[in-house]
Amino acid sequence: MPSSRRTVTGAAALSAAAALVSLTPATASAHGAVFNPVSRVAACYAEGPETPKSQVCKDLVADSGTQPLYDWNEVNIADAAGRHQALIPDGRLCSANREKYRALDWARTDWPATAVAAGSFDFRFRVTAPHSGTMTVYITKAGFDPTRPLKWSDLDPTPVAVYATGRTATDGYYAFTGTLPARTGRHVVYKIWQRNDSPEAFYSCSDVTFGGTTTGAQAPTEAKIAAGAELSTVSHAGHGGDERPPALSADTTGAPSSPLPTALAGAGALAVFAAGSLLLGRRRGTSAS
Ligand SMILES: [Cu+2]
Numbered sequence: 001m002p003s004s005r006r007t008v009t010g011a012a013a014l015s016a017a018a019a020l021v022s023l024t025p026a027t028a029s030a031h032g033a034v035f036n037p038v039s040r041v042a043a044c045y046a047e048g049p050e051t052p053k054s055q056v057c058k059d060l061v062a063d064s065g066t067q068p069l070y071d072w073n074e075v076n077i078a079d080a081a082g083r084h085q086a087l088i089p090d091g092r093l094c095s096a097n098r099e100k101y102r103a104l105d106w107a108r109t110d111w112p113a114t115a116v117a118a119g120s121f122d123f124r125f126r127v128t129a130p131h132s133g134t135m136t137v138y139i140t141k142a143g144f145d146p147t148r149p150l151k152w153s154d155l156d157p158t159p160v161a162v163y164a165t166g167r168t169a170t171d172g173y174y175a176f177t178g179t180l181p182a183r184t185g186r187h188v189v190y191k192i193w194q195r196n197d198s199p200e201a202f203y204s205c206s207d208v209t210f211g212g213t214t215t216g217a218q219a220p221t222e223a224k225i226a227a228g229a230e231l232s233t234v235s236h237a238g239h240g241g242d243e244r245p246p247a248l249s250a251d252t253t254g255a256p257s258s259p260l261p262t263a264l265a266g267a268g269a270l271a272v273f274a275a276g277s278l279l280l281g282r283r284r285g286t287s288a289s
Helices: 002-023 040-047 055-064 099-105 222-231 260-288
Strands: 032-036 113-116 119-127 133-139 161-165 173-180 185-195 201-210
Touching: 032 040, 032 201, 040 055, 040 099, 040 201, 040 222, 055 099, 119 161, 133 173, 161 173
Parallel strands: 113 201
Antiparallel strands: 032 119, 119 173, 133 161, 133 185, 185 201
């Protein structure tokens, strides 16, 4: 009964994979993104990876495919350890020097932009995996030219917000207030989120316009986030992309460390094995028929 045996093996692998996937908590996806003012990658994801509406998001998908958008909550450097300027060259700030996200570096004036004004601003960061660390938000200096690639020296050294991130987040958001300086026209808000429980850091560019109107800039809805989660490569037990996962460092704050990382690493390996068995089963089935 070779064929029924194949079926049994396949079914066993499937259920094993399903069981392992269900071990992974829904919140084990990677990191998050700035939703107010909405970041470039989040704005294009909100338009829809398969049906981008703005020209710049259409061009992004044409250049880089849809995966960068499904992975809207990534844009990381696994071993940054605070060396942001050493690791990210001028002109690559928005992509964090990640080839996968290169389109985010385009110096264009048609990125969806959020209308802002000088003064108090309520930042919102949709966090899909809270991490202990510090979020530092910068804005470009007066006179910044948005048609030229963003350089480190374009950023005003005084942050517009600094926020200590916790290991939990209320309703999936970090919310904090900053102060925007007086500016005119288009500017870029640059966020660096450095974890302090691992060397990993996350980066983003959000386009804002002073004295303008919000142009097409919308954050993804929760329904949209849920709808695309399956196609994300950073959703489960890892940080995806072409970066190695961050070191799961020992907890230095004295709180009991979670056994979860080890369990997830094991589950990940087993899930890969199970998927491989499934594939093999399918191949055998195909060649036998
Ligand atoms: Cu993460």
